[in-house]
Amino acid sequence: MMFNLLAMPINPAFALMFGGLLMAFIPQWRVRKFIALAGPVLALWLWLQVDVFGSYGGIHIAAIGLDLEPFRFDGLSRIWALIFIIGAFLNAIYALHERDQVQDAMSALYGGAAMGAVFAGDLLSLFVFWEITAITSVFLIWRSGTEAARLAGIRYLVMHVGSGVLLLAGAVLLHGQTGSWAFEHIGLETGLAGWLLLLGFGIKAAFPLLHTWLQDAYPKATITGAVVLSSFTTKMAIYALARGFAGEDILIYVGAIMTAFPVFFAVIENDLRRVLSFSINNQLGFMVVGIGVGTALGINGAAAHAFADVIFKGLLFMSMGAVMLRTGTTKATELGGLFRSMPFTALFCLIGAGSISAFPFLSAFVTKSLILAAVADEGHWFVWGVLIFASAGVLEHAGIKIPYFAFFAHDSGKRPKEAPWNMLLAMGLASFLCVFLGVNYGWLYNLLPYEMIYEPYTFDHIVGQMQLLLAAIFAFALLVRIGWYPPEIRMTILDADWLWRKPGRSFLIWLNAILDRLFGLVHLGVARRAQNVGRVLTAVLSPHGAFARVVPRGALAGWTATFLTLALLTAYLAH
Amino acid sequence: MANSKPPKPKRKPAAPAKPKSAKTEAAPVTDGIHPAARPFLWVGNHGVQRGFIWLVGALMLVFIGLDYTFNRHGHFSWEAAKGFYAIFGFLAFTFVVLMGWPLRKWTGRPETYYGDGPYDGADEGEHDV
Numbered sequence: 293m294m295f296n297l298l299a300m301p302i303n304p305a306f307a308l309m310f311g312g313l314l315m316a317f318i319p320q321w322r323v324r325k326f327i328a329l330a331g332p333v334l335a336l337w338l339w340l341q342v343d344v345f346g347s348y349g350g351i352h353i354a355a356i357g358l359d360l361e362p363f364r365f366d367g368l369s370r371i372w373a374l375i376f377i378i379g380a381f382l383n384a385i386y387a388l389h390e391r392d393q394v395q396d397a398m399s400a401l402y403g404g405a406a407m408g409a410v411f412a413g414d415l416l417s418l419f420v421f422w423e424i425t426a427i428t429s430v431f432l433i434w435r436s437g438t439e440a441a442r443l444a445g446i447r448y449l450v451m452h453v454g455s456g457v458l459l460l461a462g463a464v465l466l467h468g469q470t471g472s473w474a475f476e477h478i479g480l481e482t483g484l485a486g487w488l489l490l491l492g493f494g495i496k497a498a499f500p501l502l503h504t505w506l507q508d509a510y511p512k513a514t515i516t517g518a519v520v521l522s523s524f525t526t527k528m529a530i531y532a533l534a535r536g537f538a539g540e541d542i543l544i545y546v547g548a549i550m551t552a553f554p555v556f557f558a559v560i561e562n563d564l565r566r567v568l569s570f571s572i573n574n575q576l577g578f579m580v581v582g583i584g585v586g587t588a589l590g591i592n593g594a595a596a597h598a599f600a601d602v603i604f605k606g607l608l609f610m611s612m613g614a615v616m617l618r619t620g621t622t623k624a625t626e627l628g629g630l631f632r633s634m635p636f637t638a639l640f641c642l643i644g645a646g647s648i649s650a651f652p653f654l655s656a657f658v659t660k661s662l663i664l665a666a667v668a669d670e671g672h673w674f675v676w677g678v679l680i681f682a683s684a685g686v687l688e689h690a691g692i693k694i695p696y697f698a699f700f701a702h703d704s705g706k707r708p709k710e711a712p713w714n715m716l717l718a719m720g721l722a723s724f725l726c727v728f729l730g731v732n733y734g735w736l737y738n739l740l741p742y743e744m745i746y747e748p749y750t751f752d753h754i755v756g757q758m759q760l761l762l763a764a765i766f767a768f769a770l771l772v773r774i775g776w777y778p779p780e781i782r783m784t785i786l787d788a789d790w791l792w793r794k795p796g797r798s799f800l801i802w803l804n805a806i807l808d809r810l811f812g813l814v815h816l817g818v819a820r821r822a823q824n825v826g827r828v829l830t831a832v833l834s835p836h837g838a839f840a841r842v843v844p845r846g847a848l849a850g851w852t853a854t855f856l857t858l859a860l861l862t863a864y865l866a867h
Numbered sequence: 868m869a870n871s872k873p874p875k876p877k878r879k880p881a882a883p884a885k886p887k888s889a890k891t892e893a894a895p896v897t898d899g900i901h902p903a904a905r906p907f908l909w910v911g912n913h914g915v916q917r918g919f920i921w922l923v924g925a926l927m928l929v930f931i932g933l934d935y936t937f938n939r940h941g942h943f944s945w946e947a948a949k950g951f952y953a954i955f956g957f958l959a960f961t962f963v964v965l966m967g968w969p970l971r972k973w974t975g976r977p978e979t980y981y982g983d984g985p986y987d988g989a990d991e992g993e994h995d996v
Contacts, residue, residue, distance in 0.1 A: 633904065781971075
């Protein structure tokens, strides 16, 4: 039995989750850091042990007809699990300087749960892991220790637990229709069940108007927390969409909106970690479009771009985290000229910026182009135009704004120390991967869920992309030179969450006051009536009441005895 | 035996203590520049930053010029127009940036607008600048 158990592939997610649980009880930080690094290594080893696609370790509960599939290893889950393993490892290195037991444990549990969700072959297992990611990740926000982080964490938790509730409701409805809990293609033809599931996934994928938790919470997370958060939640949701809603046309348009709207907000946002949060939204849009197209090229594009995004977006968050560690802020107004004292961080940030902007020989060049090709193949010319427009927008906020305002621009006079060695190592490895993927794209393409023939390095593609990027950089330089580029100003930029944080909150306060008064009046009315009844009863039945006064006491005793005797007799006869 | 001991070398009289000045007491002054950044300090030069536009402009023209060396086989007909990507990139970027002005006017509020308090780096980091 034991032999068979060991011979069966083991879910790599458990390596991270078990490590996270262990860390929760280990006060020695050196031991925790060892486990944090060993967890992803063990997970990678387990990932490599699975030779054949399939579902392993299924649980069948005959009494209630329940089939659980906690470990489905196929083309789609394989690549997502690998990038989560890589992300967890890089994040663990990045956090080596930190001594926070809660964050150490929660980061590993969170990463493991995200991987568990990716491997889940049924909707109930997905729900469980989905909710674990919500509960564990919120600690990475709360551990900042500020009041703003506490409130943002609560808003974050409401949205994410709500997403899980929608998922569960959709799963139950779907089970009612199909009699199965299996997590396969769902589609919107399933009616309400499909819509609930799409909405549940959409919250975590930061669909337009459901996205605000991202820009609200991530910039308020801890330095390492923001890096960890950028790796898992949204990419897990993209996986769920790819599994359940590939080919749904609505996603093409939702994704296109996601790519375009954040670029406008990112231009005027002063907090560079919030700029990166808008950038996450924008990059997710590309993936959602690819899923909406739903062809092999589209799904491959979404998977490949998610893979690259975990690395380059993590790298950008790491560089801003290093800046924050050393200067205490990521506000563009407070920064500038840091390349003089943090040259390696600046270099790694530039590599991340070049990657996300899709410069040739860097990762997004070989991944984003898959999505653009998929969109063009299907003849969606308008959406294709939006994606090209958004590509110029990406360059603006992530490619130029982040490195320019932090490390170059005007000299802020700040001369902080270079980042700690562990942060530099994590950023260095991530930078290496950005270049590696951009050059050895065949390695990544071989991991994609579907077979395809695509060559990113054509003369057309390189020339077109370089034209786009250089013309956009030229526009930036020109606008700065003539003073048309909006200067950075310390302010709050309103987003859709204003609706519930201001008028929504005011409405609730008003409603609360109205209900308070209403209940007060009702309560007063009831109390008065009760008081009147009490007064009447006291007046009649108390020792000094009317009854006592009018009826002679001896007669009252006689009547009482008579009634009691009658009652006893009735009870006896009835028995 | 005692006489055979070599005479102890006379200790040199201690040099008169230098008067302590504020200059000698202070920590060694450094400019905070990382050694690896020294060869690249010219990047921060104002003139270089202003001149950057010419380099980018020239490179852009080179890549537009390359469009004339081949016929692009795009998915859409307008992709074949010479310099299409450069024009699109320039216009898109300019539009995004210029829209920032009205958008800021419309959505910009004081930092304390929500009343949640500051959040950046309150308890973390060394902030040793």
